[in-house]
Amino acid sequence: MDWQTFTLTLRLAVLVAGVLVLIGLPLAYWIAFSPWRWKFLVEAVVALPIVLPPTVLGFYVLVALGPRGPLGRWWLSLTGHTLAFTFTGLVVGSIIYSLPFAVQPFAASFAGVDRRLLAASATLGASRWRTFFGVILPLSAHGLVTGVALSLAHTMGEFGVVLMVGGNIPGVTRTVSIDIYDKVQAVDYAGANQTALVLLLISFFVLALVYGLNRRGFGFGGAGKAKS
Amino acid sequence: MGVAHSAAGAVSDASVLSLEVTKHFDAGAAFRLDVAFSATPGIAILFGPSGAGKTTLLDCVAGLARPDSGRIAVGEATLFDRARSIDLRPQQRRVGYVFQELALFPHLSVQANVGYGLDGVSRVERERRCGEVLESFRIAHLLSRKPGEISGGERQRVALARALVTDPCVLLLDEPLAALDAAIKSQIVDDLRGWNALHRIPILYVTHSREEVFALGERVIVLDAGLVIADGTPHEVMTAPRQETVAQLAGFENVLEAAVIAAHEDRGTMTCRIVTGKSAIGLELETPLVRAEVGSKLRVGIRAGDILLAIVEPRGLSARNLIPGKIVSLAQRDVIVVARVECGVEFEVHLTLAARDSLRLGVGSEVWLVVKTHSCHLMASGRD
Numbered sequence: 127m128d129w130q131t132f133t134l135t136l137r138l139a140v141l142v143a144g145v146l147v148l149i150g151l152p153l154a155y156w157i158a159f160s161p162w163r164w165k166f167l168v169e170a171v172v173a174l175p176i177v178l179p180p181t182v183l184g185f186y187v188l189v190a191l192g193p194r195g196p197l198g199r200w201w202l203s204l205t206g207h208t209l210a211f212t213f214t215g216l217v218v219g220s221i222i223y224s225l226p227f228a229v230q231p232f233a234a235s236f237a238g239v240d241r242r243l244l245a246a247s248a249t250l251g252a253s254r255w256r257t258f259f260g261v262i263l264p265l266s267a268h269g270l271v272t273g274v275a276l277s278l279a280h281t282m283g284e285f286g287v288v289l290m291v292g293g294n295i296p297g298v299t300r301t302v303s304i305d306i307y308d309k310v311q312a313v314d315y316a317g318a319n320q321t322a323l324v325l326l327l328i329s330f331f332v333l334a335l336v337y338g339l340n341r342r343g344f345g346f347g348g349a350g351k352a353k354s
Numbered sequence: 355m356g357v358a359h360s361a362a363g364a365v366s367d368a369s370v371l372s373l374e375v376t377k378h379f380d381a382g383a384a385f386r387l388d389v390a391f392s393a394t395p396g397i398a399i400l401f402g403p404s405g406a407g408k409t410t411l412l413d414c415v416a417g418l419a420r421p422d423s424g425r426i427a428v429g430e431a432t433l434f435d436r437a438r439s440i441d442l443r444p445q446q447r448r449v450g451y452v453f454q455e456l457a458l459f460p461h462l463s464v465q466a467n468v469g470y471g472l473d474g475v476s477r478v479e480r481e482r483r484c485g486e487v488l489e490s491f492r493i494a495h496l497l498s499r500k501p502g503e504i505s506g507g508e509r510q511r512v513a514l515a516r517a518l519v520t521d522p523c524v525l526l527l528d529e530p531l532a533a534l535d536a537a538i539k540s541q542i543v544d545d546l547r548g549w550n551a552l553h554r555i556p557i558l559y560v561t562h563s564r565e566e567v568f569a570l571g572e573r574v575i576v577l578d579a580g581l582v583i584a585d586g587t588p589h590e591v592m593t594a595p596r597q598e599t600v601a602q603l604a605g606f607e608n609v610l611e612a613a614v615i616a617a618h619e620d621r622g623t624m625t626c627r628i629v630t631g632k633s634a635i636g637l638e639l640e641t642p643l644v645r646a647e648v649g650s651k652l653r654v655g656i657r658a659g660d661i662l663l664a665i666v667e668p669r670g671l672s673a674r675n676l677i678p679g680k681i682v683s684l685a686q687r688d689v690i691v692v693a694r695v696e697c698g699v700e701f702e703v704h705l706t707l708a709a710r711d712s713l714r715l716g717v718g719s720e721v722w723l724v725v726k727t728h729s730c731h732l733m734a735s736g737r738d
Contacts, residue, residue, distance in 0.1 A: 245418050246457040248444035250471035250520060260470075264461045 130297055131305040132324070138213070138301060139281040142220045146228035146277045147270075149221075154232030155258065173226045180223065180286025187219040188290050211293045216301075219291040220281045227276040235269020236262055268340045275336040279329050369395050371415075371524050371556040375424040379410050379580075387411060387580040390424075393524075393573075395554035397547075399588070401567050402577035403609050403653075404630070408560040409454070411577070412526045415558070416451045417444035428523045428556075450522030452530045454560075456513040458501040464488075464512050465497040471520035487519045491545055507538040514542070518549060525557040532563065536685035536692070543570060563702075564607060565687070567592060576600050606655030607702040611735060612639065614646050623674070623727055626654060628699055635698040640674040641730040651735040658704040662724035663693070665713050675725040677701075681717055684710065691715075695723060 157169055175183055191198045191209035197218075201209045209215035239262050247257040263270070285303040292299030294308065302325050309318035372392035379387055387407040400408045413419035415426055417433065420441065426434040433442050433449075458467050468488060472480045488494040491511040496504055501512065510530055517525060531539045550557060559570060567574050567588050574591050576584040584591045584600045592604040603609060612626040615638070624644070628637040629651070639654060646652060668676065679697030686692075691710045693703045701723060705715075715721070 240455075240457065242453050242455055242457040243459060245416075245444070246451070246453060246459075247470070248418070249416050249447070249449055249451045250516070251445050251448075252470070252473065253445065256473065261459060 128305060128321070131300050131302050131321075134213075134297065134299075135282055135301040135303075138216060138220060139278045141217055142224055142281045143228070143274050143278045145217070145221055146224060147274060150225070150228040150232050150273065150277075154229050154236055155262075157229065157233040158236035172229050175223050176226050180284065181290060183223055184219065184287040184290025187215075187222060187287065191215050191218065191291065210291065211295065211299060213292075213298055216288060216292040216299050219287045220284060223284055223287045224277040224280045227280045228273040231269045231273040231276065232266070235266035235272075238269075239265045271339050272336055275332050279332045283325065283329060369429055369523065369555055371426075371428050371558070373415065373424070373426045375411065375414050375421040375426065377410065377414060377419065377421045379407065379419075385580050387414075387421075389577065389580070389582050391575055391582060391585060393556040393558060395556055396550065396572050397557045397559050397570055399567050399571045399574040400558055400560045400577055401564075401574050401603075402562060403603060403611075404562055405611065406577040407580040408562075408577055409528055412451065412528055412558065412560060415524065415526060416449045417442060417447050418451075431523070448520070448523045450517035450520060450525040452510075452513045452517050452525075452527045454528040454530075454532070456501075456509055456530075458509060458513055458516070460501055463498050463500060464493065464504070467501065467512055468516045468519055470516060483519050483521075487515045487549075490549055491515045491542075507534055507542070510534060510542060511545075514546065518553075521553070522555065524555055527557060527559045529560055529562070531566065532561070535683055536687055539566075539685075540569065564592065564604060565692070576603065578603065605657070606731065607658035607704075608654075608656040608661075610639075610654045610656075610699060611651065612641075612654050613651050614648050617643060617646075617648060619643065626652070626730075628654075630699055637677065637698045639725070639730055640727050641732055642728055644732050646732075653733040653735050655731040655733060656701075656725060656729055658692070658702045660725070660729040661701065661703045663695075663703055663705055663709070663713065663715070664722040664724060665715070665719065667722055668724060671724060673724045673726045675723075675727070675730070677723040677725070679721055679723055681715060681719045681721060684715060684717060695721060697723065 153172070157165065157172070188210055189195050191201070193199060193202055193208050198208050198210065209218065243261055243265070244257055247261050252260065282301075283303060284301075285307070288299065288301050288304055289307075292301075292304075294300050294304050300308075302321060306318050306321050306325070309315075309321065370392055374390040375387065377387045379385070385407075387410055389407075389411060400411065402408055410419055414421045415433070421434060421436065423436045424434070425432070425436070428448075432438070432440050433447050434440060459470065462470070465484065465488075469480055469484050472483060475483070485494070488497070491514060493508060493511045493515060496508060496512070501509055504512070514527075514530065531542060534542070546557075559566075561567065561570075571588040574584075574586065574588050575582055576591060591600060611629045613629055614624055615627050616625040618624065622643045623640050624642070624646070626639050626641050628635055628639065641654060644652075662673070667678075677697045679695040679701065681693050682696045682700065683694045684691060686707070689707060690704045691707060693705060693710075693715065695701045695703055703723065709715075
């Protein structure tokens, strides 16, 4: 059993989920509450990774990260090496790839919070910042858990983007799904089966945890509707 | 801040709410809110049928809706002035607002709900002020409960306490007691009056219940289709109305917006469909025939005492309107019982104590309302 690919995959997934919380929360807030009429265009862009084949996405990320791409050139001038085929490049690609899996549950649960609660918070003098952390976020707990878990699981299982952006460098960019593919190519079915089974169990465990937690509703009625 | 307001009884210009507001709004047919009045410390009632613009007006005062033009001020402090481009955010207005749906934070305890508006205040001061207001609204024993775990009356008290503890310069109450029975209602009103005697601020109290107007009012402002159509003491306005519309609103406990869907010339009747807010519900009434086009809007007034209640579907009656519903509250007032019955719209029905007891009516009972065609009084709609 090759544990190196597992720790690498886990590290990637946790890092990506963490970054997605940081950029996903403000983005989801904006999507849920902005009155801007062209907002749907941004929503469509965020949702693109759901419908695009990972190879298409991976291809563009690779081009952007390469020495001729804008991001790649900037990174090259900053650090002296390119992003393509590095762990950092993998993180960037995975963030884009998993973005909708974090942002959509966040935004849906924000939008589900009763607007009168937000009005009440404002008339009681609370800043938007305080309303967000004191009212919106606690009442969106189920959406947060779902978003984090989905982006974790989704990043762990990705294949196409990783292959395009990261290649297959042991200890740097070789993730579990690449490893499985490799083993199948080498007709090591027993090894592939072992690895695949572990990934299957981890994914199942994460999802079961999410659905279990959300079923319990965190003790105050899930979607955060005011009882009056 | 608290000290300035607790100088008991001292009425000065500093605490008068003056407002002058116009705003287009869309509730059913688009129409225009256009009101101007001022309110001194004490309770001023905003009375009118649903959709008259009462909640929109409160939202304008609180800063949750923006008027098209006008000015809103409390004493020296200007909250909104279109001409001078002043529009304070809700956070800066010091307006206490108790919403119709209360909007208590479901994830916070009673204590955290009440203390929510005292964020910038020191812990000691916060506990002192919370303790005081919890005491005066008799909810000190509920501190650690969540809103979902207390009764309806207790939730109303918590919502009031939460708004009042911030020491607002004006208080807005949007039908805060509509869902409560009479005994609890009058207790809460007494507590509110007690508080208001110490903290002399204007209170705008929205209701569409005629009963509450008499129970509460020093002054009543009648709003219909966005306009102030009467202003005075409840006695002046409700019992000796100078305006036809007020008389109509005041004379009927049930005033429903309706649209004519068919006229039966041969039978001398019409069929009207009840409309609430934007949508028509599946409730139709047979009313007397008047000269009105099919599709036109009008109002149907039904006196609470003209409605019969039955506990099984009645048969063989001459009355043409049978409406199934469910009792949502029962309250005794002197020798009559006031029942509120949910039938898609809520009806108020008056019956005798004997009738309540012999029919064994209670909250949740399934009932049939019986309304004679000629108990449906047609009036011109407030909306054009």
